[in-house]
Amino acid sequence: MLERILSGPQQEVLSAVRRRLGELQATLARAGAADADQRTLADSLGRLDELFLLVVAGEFNSGKSAFINALVGDRLLEEGVTPTTSRIHVLRHGAQRGSRLEGGVEVVTAPLPLLEELQIVDTPGTNAILRQHEAITREFVPNSDLVLFVTSADRPLAESERAFLETIRQWGKKVVIVLNKIDLILRDEDVERIEAFIADGAHELLGASPAIFPLSARRALAAKLGETAGDGGGDPEASLEASRFGAFERYLVDTLDRGERVRLKLASPVGVGERLAGKYLEVAEQRLGLLAGDVGALDDIESQLGVWRQDMEREFRYRLSDVDKELHAFENRGHEFFDDTLRLGRVADLLNRSRLRADFERKVVADLPREIERRVAEVIDWMVDSELKLWQGVSSRLAQRQAEHGDRITGAGSFETDRSRLLARVGDAARTTVEGYDRERESARLADSVQAAVAGAALLEVGAIGLGATVAAIATSTAIDVTGLLAAGAMAVLGLVVIPARRKRAKRELKDRVADLRRRLAATLEERFAEEIEASIRRIREGIAPYTRFVRAERERLTGERDAFAVARGGLADLRGEIERLS
Ligand SMILES: Nc1nc2c(ncn2[C@@H]2O[C@H](COP(=O)(O)OP(=O)(O)OP(=O)(O)O)[C@@H](O)[C@H]2O)c(=O)[nH]1
Numbered sequence: 001m002l003e004r005i006l007s008g009p010q011q012e013v014l015s016a017v018r019r020r021l022g023e024l025q026a027t028l029a030r031a032g033a034a035d036a037d038q039r040t041l042a043d044s045l046g047r048l049d050e051l052f053l054l055v056v057a058g059e060f061n062s063g064k065s066a067f068i069n070a071l072v073g074d075r076l077l078e079e080g081v082t083p084t085t086s087r088i089h090v091l092r093h094g095a096q097r098g099s100r101l102e103g104g105v106e107v108v109t110a111p112l113p114l115l116e117e118l119q120i121v122d123t124p125g126t127n128a129i130l131r132q133h134e135a136i137t138r139e140f141v142p143n144s145d146l147v148l149f150v151t152s153a154d155r156p157l158a159e160s161e162r163a164f165l166e167t168i169r170q171w172g173k174k175v176v177i178v179l180n181k182i183d184l185i186l187r188d189e190d191v192e193r194i195e196a197f198i199a200d201g202a203h204e205l206l207g208a209s210p211a212i213f214p215l216s217a218r219r220a221l222a223a224k225l226g227e228t229a230g231d232g233g234g235d236p237e238a239s240l241e242a243s244r245f246g247a248f249e250r251y252l253v254d255t256l257d258r259g260e261r262v263r264l265k266l267a268s269p270v271g272v273g274e275r276l277a278g279k280y281l282e283v284a285e286q287r288l289g290l291l292a293g294d295v296g297a298l299d300d301i302e303s304q305l306g307v308w309r310q311d312m313e314r315e316f317r318y319r320l321s322d323v324d325k326e327l328h329a330f331e332n333r334g335h336e337f338f339d340d341t342l343r344l345g346r347v348a349d350l351l352n353r354s355r356l357r358a359d360f361e362r363k364v365v366a367d368l369p370r371e372i373e374r375r376v377a378e379v380i381d382w383m384v385d386s387e388l389k390l391w392q393g394v395s396s397r398l399a400q401r402q403a404e405h406g407d408r409i410t411g412a413g414s415f416e417t418d419r420s421r422l423l424a425r426v427g428d429a430a431r432t433t434v435e436g437y438d439r440e441r442e443s444a445r446l447a448d449s450v451q452a453a454v455a456g457a458a459l460l461e462v463g464a465i466g467l468g469a470t471v472a473a474i475a476t477s478t479a480i481d482v483t484g485l486l487a488a489g490a491m492a493v494l495g496l497v498v499i500p501a502r503r504k505r506a507k508r509e510l511k512d513r514v515a516d517l518r519r520r521l522a523a524t525l526e527e528r529f530a531e532e533i534e535a536s537i538r539r540i541r542e543g544i545a546p547y548t549r550f551v552r553a554e555r556e557r558l559t560g561e562r563d564a565f566a567v568a569r570g571g572l573a574d575l576r577g578e579i580e581r582l583s
């Protein structure tokens with residue numbers, strides 16, 4: 001009994017081919033492969049099924065359904081003396097027996113081994129409603145590998161069958177003729193006569209001499225089911241022999257199981273798959289190459305930011321030492337002032353507190369607040385300049401990437417376009433920032449923020465100017481002490497001990513105050529500038545963020561894609577080897 005057309009190993013390879021190519025189809029769809037490529041693969045996969053698609057056609061009542069039942073060895077289809085099959089039936093393998101309507105086609109499933117390799121199409125008789133007749137030719141005949149044309153021995157090649165054979169001819173399909181119901185013909189020579197008649201007619205209609213199998217479907221099925229057909233003499237084996245069904249089955253196996261044919265059929269979609277997997281593997285690799293350049297550019301930008309921050313910090317400390325110099329000079333002036341003022345000979349002056357204070361402000365504090373302001377303004381200008389330079393650097397690095405656009409691969413997703421568009425957008429934003437960079441506005445903004453901090457803490461007033469008051473207080477208290485001591489006539493004590501001690505104290509006080517001022521000034525400036533530096537870096541990062549995100553996401557996606565295509569190609573190459581080794 002015919003169970004399987006393909007050998008076990010062939011069957012395994014076939015499932016592997018289907019699985020692999022099914023996976024490749026999914027990968028191609030995800031990768032946005034060209035429709036034409038996807039169709040090519042689907043078509044070649046589809047042809048795998050076509051190999052095993054048998055379409056059974058013929059006049060009503062010729063025994064098509066009975067023939068199929070005999071072939072699968074089961075009463076799957078309804079038989080009857082009147083037009084019975086009213087729509088196309090497709091027999092497919094299924095875990096369970098059942099039938100359902102799919103787009104006007106009755107899909108019959110059964111867990112029969114033969115159906116794992118073969119789809120059988122039962123059609124309504126050729127004389128049935130024309131619309132259905134058309135559907136047969138349109139949908140099933142072109143897809144079939146073999147058309148089994150069933151004609152009944154009691155009315156061979158009826159008129160409608162002739163018309164149908166002519167349409168089959170247009171498709172250039174292989175036709176095999178089954179001469180059914182030979183059990184109705186009592187004499188063997190009559191069977192031969194009918195066969196010859198059909199051979200002539202078929203040759204005339206098809207321009208070829210199809211194989212003709214005289215048989216009895218009814219007997220064959222009865223024999224297969226272990227029933228007696230009533231005219232087979234009760235012995236199933238003898239009945240099967242008498243049905244002449246075996247010759248047809250052998251033919252079917254030979255036709256479909258010819259090793260080379262199976263190999264070629266299997267290899268064809270595998271070849272298509274390999275070609276497509278290779279093509280899209282290359283696409284993914286090219287794109288990843290482009291992205292590697294983008295990652296390089298982003299790394300460059302990131303390291304530019306790092307270097308910039310370091311430069312800024314170093315430069316800032318350097319600039320801060322200018323401020324220190326001012327403070328140092330201030331301190332020196334203070335020392336001179338004390339040396340000059342806290343003297344025995346000037347005790348009388350020390351008593352004039354407000355004059356002392358005015359003197360201190362004029363001689364010691366002098367231009368300090370303005371000088372410091374000037375230094376800070378210098379730092380601001382420098383900072384604004386260097387931020388602009390940073391933007392220019394970033395902008396030109398982006399422009400460089402923009403020049404690197406990669407060839408748009410026809411019909412392979414929109415990666416190149418997306419990337420170009422994004423780079424253009426990010427690049428434009430950077431360029432606009434550079435071109436629209438308003439130094440004055442930026443300086444003013446920074447100056448406001450810095451001065452708000454410096455002045456807000458009233459550093460200069462409290463620190464430097466306020467110092468005048470303290471100094472005056474020291475001087476005055478010295479003077480009072482001095483006056484007291486003078487009255488006591490303790491001149492030596494005064495000149496050698498008290499005044500030098502007061503001078504020392506004043507200088508120390510000044511030193512402490514200056515140190516404190518310096519600390520607070522430096523801390524405030526440092527904090528402001530650090531904030532500014534971070535804000536600049538943040539602005540740039542935000543500006544290029546869409547590009548960064550794109551590169552990251554695409555790299556991940558394309559890496560997955562590349563790996564999937566590589567795996568697919570490797571798997572298909574292995575399969576090709578397996579197919580070649582099939583016997
Ligand atoms: N004597 C005899 N009768 C057969 C044989 N094969 C089928 N029949 C009978 O012929 C009649 C028609 O068989 P079906 O299989 O329904 O024919 P069909 O070609 O499918 O007919 P439609 O579905 O109407 O197109 C039924 O009564 C079958 O039992 C056979 O080999 N010998």
Ligand SMILES: [Mg+2]
Pocket residue numbers: 064065066078079084085122123
């Ligand atoms: Mg039928």
